[in-house]
Amino acid sequence: xxxxxxxxxxxxxxxxxxxxxxxxxxxxxxxxxxxxxxxxxxxxxxxxxxxxxxxxxxxxxxxxxxxxxxxxxxxxxxxxxxxxxxxxxxxxxxxxxxxxxxxxxxxxxxxxxxxxxxxxxxxxxxxxxxxxxxxxxxxxxxxxxxxxxxxxxxxxxxxxxxxxxxxxxxxxxxxxxxxxxxxxxxxxxxxxxxxxxxxxxxxxxxxxxxxxxxxxxxxxxxxxxxxxxxxxxxxxxxxxxxxxxxxxxxxxxxxxxxxxxxxxxxxxxxxxxxxxxxxxxxxxxxxxxxxxxxxxxxxxxxxxxxxxxxxxxxxxxxxxxxxxxxxxxxxxxxxxxxxxxxxxxxxxxxxxxxxxxxxxxxxxxxxxxxxxxxxxxxxxxxxxxxxxxxxxxxxxxxxxxxxxxxxxxxxxxxxxxxxxxxxxxxxxxxxxxxxxxxxxxxxxxxxxxxxx
Amino acid sequence: xxxxxxxxxxxxxxxxxxxxxxxxxxxxxxxxxxxxxxxxxxxxxxxxxxxxxxxxxxxxxxxxxxxxxxxxxxxxxxxxxxxxxxxxxxxxxxxxxxxxxxxxxxxxxxxxxxxxxxxxxxxxxxxxxxxxxxxxxxxxxxxxxxxxxxxxxxxxxxxxxxxxxxxxxxxxxxxxxxxxxxxxxxxxxxxxxxxxxxxxxxxxxxxxxxxxxxxxxxxxxxxxxxxxxxxxxxxxxxxxxxxxxxxxxxxxxxxxxxxxxxxxxxxxxxxxxxxxxxxxxxxxxxxxxxxxxxxxxxxxxxxxxxxxxxxxxxxxxxxxxxxxxxxxxxxxxxxxxxxxxxxxxxxxxxxxxxxxxxxxxxxxxxxxxxxxxxxxxxxxxxxxxxxxxxxxxxxxxxxxxxxxxxxxxxxxxxxxxxxxxxxxxxxxxxxxxxxxxxxxxxxxxxxxxxxx
Numbered sequence: 001x002x003x004x005x006x007x008x009x010x011x012x013x014x015x016x017x018x019x020x021x022x023x024x025x026x027x028x029x030x031x032x033x034x035x036x037x038x039x040x041x042x043x044x045x046x047x048x049x050x051x052x053x054x055x056x057x058x059x060x061x062x063x064x065x066x067x068x069x070x071x072x073x074x075x076x077x078x079x080x081x082x083x084x085x086x087x088x089x090x091x092x093x094x095x096x097x098x099x100x101x102x103x104x105x106x107x108x109x110x111x112x113x114x115x116x117x118x119x120x121x122x123x124x125x126x127x128x129x130x131x132x133x134x135x136x137x138x139x140x141x142x143x144x145x146x147x148x149x150x151x152x153x154x155x156x157x158x159x160x161x162x163x164x165x166x167x168x169x170x171x172x173x174x175x176x177x178x179x180x181x182x183x184x185x186x187x188x189x190x191x192x193x194x195x196x197x198x199x200x201x202x203x204x205x206x207x208x209x210x211x212x213x214x215x216x217x218x219x220x221x222x223x224x225x226x227x228x229x230x231x232x233x234x235x236x237x238x239x240x241x242x243x244x245x246x247x248x249x250x251x252x253x254x255x256x257x258x259x260x261x262x263x264x265x266x267x268x269x270x271x272x273x274x275x276x277x278x279x280x281x282x283x284x285x286x287x288x289x290x291x292x293x294x295x296x297x298x299x300x301x302x303x304x305x306x307x308x309x310x311x312x313x314x315x316x317x318x319x320x321x322x323x324x325x326x327x328x329x330x331x332x333x334x335x336x337x338x339x340x341x342x343x344x345x346x347x348x349x350x351x352x353x354x355x356x357x358x359x360x361x362x363x364x365x366x367x368x369x370x371x372x373x374x375x376x377x378x379x380x381x382x383x384x385x386x387x388x389x390x391x392x393x394x395x396x397x398x399x400x401x402x403x404x405x406x407x408x409x410x411x412x413x414x415x416x417x418x419x420x421x422x423x424x425x426x427x428x429x430x431x432x433x434x435x436x437x438x439x440x441x442x443x444x445x446x447x448x449x450x451x452x
Numbered sequence: 453x454x455x456x457x458x459x460x461x462x463x464x465x466x467x468x469x470x471x472x473x474x475x476x477x478x479x480x481x482x483x484x485x486x487x488x489x490x491x492x493x494x495x496x497x498x499x500x501x502x503x504x505x506x507x508x509x510x511x512x513x514x515x516x517x518x519x520x521x522x523x524x525x526x527x528x529x530x531x532x533x534x535x536x537x538x539x540x541x542x543x544x545x546x547x548x549x550x551x552x553x554x555x556x557x558x559x560x561x562x563x564x565x566x567x568x569x570x571x572x573x574x575x576x577x578x579x580x581x582x583x584x585x586x587x588x589x590x591x592x593x594x595x596x597x598x599x600x601x602x603x604x605x606x607x608x609x610x611x612x613x614x615x616x617x618x619x620x621x622x623x624x625x626x627x628x629x630x631x632x633x634x635x636x637x638x639x640x641x642x643x644x645x646x647x648x649x650x651x652x653x654x655x656x657x658x659x660x661x662x663x664x665x666x667x668x669x670x671x672x673x674x675x676x677x678x679x680x681x682x683x684x685x686x687x688x689x690x691x692x693x694x695x696x697x698x699x700x701x702x703x704x705x706x707x708x709x710x711x712x713x714x715x716x717x718x719x720x721x722x723x724x725x726x727x728x729x730x731x732x733x734x735x736x737x738x739x740x741x742x743x744x745x746x747x748x749x750x751x752x753x754x755x756x757x758x759x760x761x762x763x764x765x766x767x768x769x770x771x772x773x774x775x776x777x778x779x780x781x782x783x784x785x786x787x788x789x790x791x792x793x794x795x796x797x798x799x800x801x802x803x804x805x806x807x808x809x810x811x812x813x814x815x816x817x818x819x820x821x822x823x824x825x826x827x828x829x830x831x832x833x834x835x836x837x838x839x840x841x842x843x844x845x846x847x848x849x850x851x852x853x854x855x856x857x858x859x860x861x862x863x864x865x866x867x868x869x870x871x872x873x874x875x876x877x878x879x880x881x882x883x884x885x886x887x888x889x890x891x892x893x894x895x896x897x898x899x900x901x902x903x904x
Binding site for chain 1: 468558562564572652653664668671673674675691694700701702705793794797808812815819821824825826828830831832834835836841842852858859869870872873874878880881882883885892
């Protein structure tokens with residue numbers, strides 16, 4: 001058993017060694033890993049069955065939820081195949097590294113290139129689903145980062161065999177076999193959080209409290225995948241059909257997802273026109289409505305009373321700051337677009353918010369004024385997702401505002417470095433530039449390709 | 453006197469309000485600020501003279517360094533004019549916000565745009581030079597961020613009047629006058645570091661210990677501008693003239709800058725060929741050489757003994773982990789390029805490192821294998837600088853690896869948000885996509901311009 005420091009050092013060494021390995025070799029490694037997983041499928045699924053049995057005991061004793069148990073299951077349906085397909089999909093995505101995003105000739109024969117490169121060593125902490133180990137390992141390998149992975153303790157047996165298969169796949173490639181490491185305990189996480197010399201980024205995927213507790217205990221930058229408190233605002237000029245469709249989809253398509261809507265704001269001019277129709281559609285879909293005075297009395301004046309009217313009740317102030325994650329929606333009337341923007345900026349989690357409007361001016365003010373990672377017009381908040389955005393895959397959804405914001409694809413796992421090359425006869429020195437001497441050219445290099 | 457929380461809340465409110473102000477108005481604000489500074493020049497320079505008098509007392513009592521006192525002086529030379537010119541230069545840079553970096557049609561009439569936008573509220577902590585208040589305020593305003601600025605206490609009188617002029621300039625614009633705020637005390641900084649609800653990024657410009665102490669005491673992301681321990685490596689195939697020029701410039705052009713070189717690594721095959729010439733040039737430039745055995749004995753076998761030979765002495769192990777910031781250079785022979793890369797990755801501060809080589813293969817391995825923000829070939833480490841890179845100006849040099857790395861220009865002060873717009877007849881909902889239903893198009897939108 002290695003200490004946390006040994007693990008972190010090994011990860012840094014593996015990362016540094018991997019910098020001289022060609023990017024194609026990372027793609028090969030992913031294919032070897034698929035083979036190794038397939039070769040060990042029986043043993044891995046047997047270990048998963050053991051994890052499930054142990055979890056069933058916890059569920060029966062009331063110490064674990066049924067939904068957590070379901071997420072542990074790697075035997076179910078096409079989960080295994082789609083896990084492997086996911087690795088191949090990642091392998092086939094474009095390489096996010098080696099991309100030149102800035103290229104200038106500073107002087108004759110002095111060229112500057114800003115080139116995308118991996119961040120380094122990632123500590124990724126995530127929930128129970130064992131296939132996430134494979135998923136995150138694939139993303140890290142593809143982007144050239146060396147990950148240390150901590151899954152949920154409920155899936156330890158499965159995770160250990162998955163990790164062994166990953167290591168044996170890596171062993172066939174030119175990447176170090178310690179390139180991907182897994183850890184099992186919270187104590188190891190705590191120790192690793194102090195090792196900012198070796199670890200470059202922590203990615204916690206879980207609750208707000210997990211993210212905050214990690215932020216409180218480390219100097220290492222944290223890319224948090226925390227909760228989502230999303231809103232829809234029905235503007236004065238909202239179209240009825242769009243309003244109903246967008247609100248119902250945003251709330252009911254998958255209520256436990258972070259991009260589901262938790263709050264509906266209604267312009268007060270719509271309280272007795274569009275709102276009653278939206279409310280009826282929501283009630284018919286079994287959505288509990290926590291309403292402020294105007295929106296509740298509007299429901300109560302619908303005649304005849306709508307289906308499921310008992311699901312509508314008064315909202316407490318906390319209703320507007322709660323991520324319900326179930327068929328519950330907080331509703332509030334607002335006197336203006338400006339008030340809607342203010343409410344969202346002070347109550348939402350800056351994840352994704354949508355306006356339903358026919359007004360270009362209102363749309364423009366909303367998408368600029370709402371300070372969230374996603375600002376949508378006439379579209380469901382459920383579109384906030386890396387696959388839907390076209391990234392091919394998703395590391396998570398960042399609720400932070402540094403480095404990556406919103407759905408994080410492979411691009412979110414890279415940074416850049418500056419490469420400067422002198423091809424001059426005598427090399428290049430700063431002392432030759434300045435007043436009365438050489439001046440910087442700063443000429444754009446068109447269609448720059450890395451000369452190294 | 454406002455509390456830290458009031459200051460932070462006011463900054464967040466000012467930031468949010470400013471999101472609906474057009475970018476051109478930020479340029480106007482910078483011009484109004486220039487006018488206000490010019491109108492208050494006499495009073496500001498008088499306050500600066502008071503700060504200098506108080507500082508002189510400290511210097512005389514041995515409690516402050518002469519160099520710190522010099523940096524306080526705003527009366528000296530063209531400092532005032534270049535401060536104002538700097539504001540106008542920033543005003544004239546291209547707007548870093550509103551730039552579309554990803555645009556896809558997800559479906560007919562459903563367009564996704566990734567658009568650069570400000571980060572939010574910045575807490576910037578910096579050293580004594582009072583003009584930095586104006587400099588940072590200009591960068592923040594141009595990029596749409598609301599800054600809270602803490603300068604050195606030695607320049608408090610000057611800073612307060614500069615801040616008043618900035619506020620009166622802002623008052624003439626449509627930006628809130630609380631858009632730029634200044635604070636005076638460390639206690640205020642401590643309180644602000646806990647307010648991650650309002651503050652989005654902390655930018656400490658100073659020592660490693662300042663950066664680390666801030667990282668230890670906040671959940672807010674930190675973009676550190678810390679020390680630089682840069683190296684030059686003379687490869688086996690190094691050209692003599694390039695070696696001498698690059699090493700001497702890297703060390704002596706401005707020894708107290710963070711991009712000056714502190715360590716020289718010499719391939720062992722050069723110890724009795726190129727190294728003695730480089731050593732002679734360094735000694736002639738009054739550089740103290742802290743050498744390992746081979747490089748020191750090589751100097752001692754030069755005949756006749758070089759000028760200033762007494763400046764060469766044995767290195768302690770700490771010599772290779774010290775940022776000397778003066779005319780001192782640690783020197784070590786290494787058996788291979790791989791060892792040079794390993795030494796740099798484990799000893800340098802990942803700021804900027806340079807190789808002198810005639811080999812394309814060695815250059816390629818070095819720029820990829822050295823894990824630093826800048827990896828240079830045949831060029832002085834002193835080129836690592838926002839102005840030289842062509843950014844027009846520089847917020848600082850980030851020694852972190854998240855968000856911005858190396859010299860940080862205006863681009864380093866922005867993030868992005870995703871704007872999604874449905875122009876479909878019925879709006880867009882996720883429930884209509886999936887197996888047997890609509891598929892995502894993910895078609896690139898060529899030359900995308902923001903439709904809002």
